[in-house]
Amino acid sequence: MAEAGFRRKHPGGPRALMMRAVHSRRNSCRACAGEQLVPFLDLGRQPLANAFLATPDDFAGEAFYPLEVCFCETCSLVQLLDVIDPEVLFRDYIYVTGTSETMGRHNAAYARTVKRPAQSRAKRSSGRGGQQRR
Ligand SMILES: [Zn+2]
Numbered sequence: 801m802a803e804a805g806f807r808r809k810h811p812g813g814p815r816a817l818m819m820r821a822v823h824s825r826r827n828s829c830r831a832c833a834g835e836q837l838v839p840f841l842d843l844g845r846q847p848l849a850n851a852f853l854a855t856p857d858d859f860a861g862e863a864f865y866p867l868e869v870c871f872c873e874t875c876s877l878v879q880l881l882d883v884i885d886p887e888v889l890f891r892d893y894i895y896v897t898g899t900s901e902t903m904g905r906h907n908a909a910y911a912r913t914v915k916r917p918a919q920s921r922a923k924r925s926s927g928r929g930g931q932q933r934r
Pocket residue numbers: 829830831832833834872873874875876877
C-alpha cells in the first residue's frame with residue numbers, strides 16, 4: 801500500500817512532515833557566502849538519491865524535490881542550493897563511497913592521473929629543468 805511506503809519514508813505521517821521543513825533553499829554560496837549565484841542546470845523535481853523503494857506501492861508516496869545546479873560567480877563553486885533535511889536525505893542512504901572497493905580503486909587511479917600533470921607543471925615552473933624531486 802502507498803501509505804506504508806510513505807510512512808517508511810516519513811515516520812509520523814504527513815502531519816509530522818508538514819510540521820518540519822524538509823526542504824529549504826539557500827540564497828548564498830556554501831563556500832564564500834556570496835550571493836551572485838547563477839542557475840545553469842534545472843533538473844526539475846527529483847526523488848531523493850539512493851532512496852530505493854521496496855515495493856511498487858512505495859512510488860505513490862515518493863517525495864520529489866527541486867534539483868537545480870548553480871554557479872557562484874564569486875568563488876566559482878558549482879553547487880546545489882536546495883537543501884534537504886539530512887535526517888530525511890540519509891535515512892535510507894544505501895550507497896556510501898567509503899565502503900566501495902571499486903570506488904576506492906577508481907579514486908586512487910584518478911588521483912594518480914591528476915597528480916602527474918600537476919607535478920610536471922610544478923617542475924617546469926620551478927625552473928629546475930631536468931632535475932627530479934621526490
Ligand atoms: Zn562562492
